[in-house]
Amino acid sequence: MSTKTALFVTCLVDQFYPKVGEASVRLLEQAGCAVEFPHEQTCCGQPAYNMGYHDEARRLARRFISIFESYDVVVAPSGSCTSMVRVFYPELFSEDPEWQAKARALGERLFELTEFLSERSFAPRSTFEAKVTYHESCHLLRELGISEPPRALLRKVEGLELVEMERSDLCCGFGGAFSVKMSELSEVMLDDKLRYAEATGADVITATDCGCLMHLGGALSRRGSSLRAVHIAEILAGSL
Amino acid sequence: MESRSHLFLDGVRKALDDSNLQQALGNATERFIKSRNDSFATFPEGEALRDRARQIKEDTIAHLDHYLEQLADSVRRQGGYIHWAADASEARQIIVELARQYDSKLAVKSKSMTTEEVGLNEALEQAGVEPVETDLGEYIIQLANETPSHIIAPAIHKTKDEVAELFVQKLGSPRLDRHEDLTREARRHLRDKFRNADLGISGVNFAIADTGSIVVVENEGNARLTTSLPRVHIALMGMEKVIPDLSSFAAFMRILARSATGQKMGSYVSIITGPRRRDEEDGPEAFHLVVLDNGRSRLLADPVLRESLFCIRCGACLNACPVYRHAGGHAFGSVYSGPIGSVITPSYIGHDKAAELPFASTLCGACRDVCPVRINIPHLLLEQRKNVVAEVKGKQRRLVRWFALVNASERNYRWALRLAYWLSRPFVRNGRMPSAPTLSAWTRTRDFPAPARQSFRDWWRRHHG
Numbered sequence: 001m002s003t004k005t006a007l008f009v010t011c012l013v014d015q016f017y018p019k020v021g022e023a024s025v026r027l028l029e030q031a032g033c034a035v036e037f038p039h040e041q042t043c044c045g046q047p048a049y050n051m052g053y054h055d056e057a058r059r060l061a062r063r064f065i066s067i068f069e070s071y072d073v074v075v076a077p078s079g080s081c082t083s084m085v086r087v088f089y090p091e092l093f094s095e096d097p098e099w100q101a102k103a104r105a106l107g108e109r110l111f112e113l114t115e116f117l118s119e120r121s122f123a124p125r126s127t128f129e130a131k132v133t134y135h136e137s138c139h140l141l142r143e144l145g146i147s148e149p150p151r152a153l154l155r156k157v158e159g160l161e162l163v164e165m166e167r168s169d170l171c172c173g174f175g176g177a178f179s180v181k182m183s184e185l186s187e188v189m190l191d192d193k194l195r196y197a198e199a200t201g202a203d204v205i206t207a208t209d210c211g212c213l214m215h216l217g218g219a220l221s222r223r224g225s226s227l228r229a230v231h232i233a234e235i236l237a238g239s240l
Numbered sequence: 241m242e243s244r245s246h247l248f249l250d251g252v253r254k255a256l257d258d259s260n261l262q263q264a265l266g267n268a269t270e271r272f273i274k275s276r277n278d279s280f281a282t283f284p285e286g287e288a289l290r291d292r293a294r295q296i297k298e299d300t301i302a303h304l305d306h307y308l309e310q311l312a313d314s315v316r317r318q319g320g321y322i323h324w325a326a327d328a329s330e331a332r333q334i335i336v337e338l339a340r341q342y343d344s345k346l347a348v349k350s351k352s353m354t355t356e357e358v359g360l361n362e363a364l365e366q367a368g369v370e371p372v373e374t375d376l377g378e379y380i381i382q383l384a385n386e387t388p389s390h391i392i393a394p395a396i397h398k399t400k401d402e403v404a405e406l407f408v409q410k411l412g413s414p415r416l417d418r419h420e421d422l423t424r425e426a427r428r429h430l431r432d433k434f435r436n437a438d439l440g441i442s443g444v445n446f447a448i449a450d451t452g453s454i455v456v457v458e459n460e461g462n463a464r465l466t467t468s469l470p471r472v473h474i475a476l477m478g479m480e481k482v483i484p485d486l487s488s489f490a491a492f493m494r495i496l497a498r499s500a501t502g503q504k505m506g507s508y509v510s511i512i513t514g515p516r517r518r519d520e521e522d523g524p525e526a527f528h529l530v531v532l533d534n535g536r537s538r539l540l541a542d543p544v545l546r547e548s549l550f551c552i553r554c555g556a557c558l559n560a561c562p563v564y565r566h567a568g569g570h571a572f573g574s575v576y577s578g579p580i581g582s583v584i585t586p587s588y589i590g591h592d593k594a595a596e597l598p599f600a601s602t603l604c605g606a607c608r609d610v611c612p613v614r615i616n617i618p619h620l621l622l623e624q625r626k627n628v629v630a631e632v633k634g635k636q637r638r639l640v641r642w643f644a645l646v647n648a649s650e651r652n653y654r655w656a657l658r659l660a661y662w663l664s665r666p667f668v669r670n671g672r673m674p675s676a677p678t679l680s681a682w683t684r685t686r687d688f689p690a691p692a693r694q695s696f697r698d699w700w701r702r703h704h705g
Binding site: 088171 | 603685
């Protein structure tokens with residue numbers, strides 16, 4: 001019997017990057033999962049939490065947990081949203097042991113997509129003739145401690161040449177509301193990041209998170225750069 | 241120091257417009273962090289030592305009252321005096337009063353962020369005591385009439401040429417081009433001050449509870465002169481700087497300089513225990529230790545923020561921070577800048593006055609990676625954001641309420657998706673939004689993605705529904 005796997009698609013993918021969601025479904029099915037999409041899902045509450053509004057975040061967190069806790073496994077194409085549930089929900093419920101326990105239990109069964117695929121020893125069947133550089137999304141790298149699995153998956157893609165940029169771990173300057181509230185700082189951080197990325201001569205910069213990618217891609221398209229920002233799920237699923 | 245933290249964004253703009261500052265800061269922070277990383281990469285016991293250092297801090301801060309009392313007893317036993325300062329003004333009063341009592345006219349100072357925190361120099365000047373900074377960076381800053389922009393490298397924002405020009409104007413020096421010559425020039429001026437000073441004022445890196453010693457770590461030898469040459473030595477410490485014993489210090493000694501500059505240890509590590517003894521030939525006649533609270537007990541009382549008291553002021557979090565790298569220390573408008581400054585400043589000066597600082601971060605966590613005592617800085621910033629919002633009625637409140645309402649049910653959410661799609665239509669060009677009302681801060685240099693015509697959930701319903 002296959003595990004009852006829910007896709008937590010994340011609001012950013014749902015609204016702006018549905019193809020990333022479709023690619024995630026394909027990958028999970030290739031990995032042998034029976035994928036379900038709990039349609040009541042909305043946002044995990046991270047924007048409210050990051051802006052300091054814990055009451056609002058807690059309401060959404062309770063809602064999120066209630067929707068997903070009946071599944072064996074939950075997978076999200078985002079390190080940031082995964083870390084919100086796994087790392088920050090327990091902190092959000094630090095004064096509510098009952099919900100904190102629920103949050104912890106769900107956090108143990110909720111995975112970021114490349115993390116999940118790696119744990120299942122998944123081998124991508126896709127071909128992608130391109131030079132690709134990998135940007136480490138901060139929450140994936142530093143809250144979840146995941147650095148190698150996405151690279152290992154990329155290396156298995158037929159035709160793909162993975163080129164490392166200097167400071168792949170450097171933040172792109174997105175930071176959610178930071179990118180608007182402190183846009184001047186966000187812009188110069190983005191400049192630094194893109195300088196490193198473009199120096200590799202890569203065709204594509206990829207990452208696990210659409211937050212970073214909308215930021216990187218937004219500047220690249222504005223500049224008419226030959227570098228493209230693409231979500232890792234689309235590369236691994238061969239949807240390009 | 242008067243806080244200018246509420247003007248953070250003005251400070252950022254000023255910093256970004258200053259190409260000298262951008263270059264100086266970029267070079268220096270990059271060099272520091274590279275040295276730091278190289279040094280830990282070849283230091284196999286480094287990670288275990290960081291754990292041990294954190295453990296020591298956890299234990300000491302959990303029993304801070306006990307260790308402070310023990311420290312006070314030990315200092316007195318060694319013939320020194322201990323003073324307690326509840327806030328900056330008390331600290332200034334105590335030190336100025338001591339200077340009067342000893343009839344001091346000229347005070348040499350070694351680098352101390354805590355004396356910056358209490359605004360000691362102005363108070364000394366007003367009392368007719370000339371304070372002279374003797375750390376090269378601090379000396380430069382004092383000549384320029386500025387404040388330090390980095391915890392361990394106060395003049396990090398200045399290029400060599402700017403310093404040369406400053407020396408021409410303030411010291412009447414010839415135009416000097418080499419680092420060595422500039423340093424020699426400063427040394428020449430400072431030697432005179434050392435010879436004539438009747439008061440030495442230092443900071444404290446660590447205070448040892450069971451021996452009553454203070455430890456001062458430095459690279460220039462100026463702190464050793466400051467603490468041994470004048471007839472009186474006053475040391476000012478934040479109350480969190482106490483540790484149990486010298487064997488605890490051994491752990492910190494090996495990670496402090498590595499974290500700060502990548503050095504194995506500071507060039508000069510002075511362990512000072514009381515004033516000169518009868519059988520000793522040098523050292524001050526009197527030793528006073530001033531222990532400062534100034535908001536630290538507020539941090540201590542907070543179960544989450546307490547962790548910020550583990551900080552040993554190495555500056556590594558500043559060097560690793562991509563925001564600090566561009567904003568520089570002055571933009572923060574507070575004595576302590578960078579990631580740790582944004583955590584502690586709101587509790588020191590008030591969340592209303594420092595409301596911007598906890599938000600001056602993408603929460604990337606690079607600071608936590610390099611913190612020698614593994615302070616979870618991004619999480620503490622989130623905690624301070626919560627405190628800011630609770631105390632200051634934020635402009636974002638309405639936006640967040642709307643966000644929460646939209647996400648409170650699938651029905652609201654779907655409705656909002658549709659609305660966003662239709663509202664965005666007039667602004668979409670080639671599948672992107674090069675500009676849009678309310679998004680101008682984003683779209684100045686970046687395209688915004690267009691909401692998809694068919695959301696993922698619509699696709700799912702069509703294919704799997």
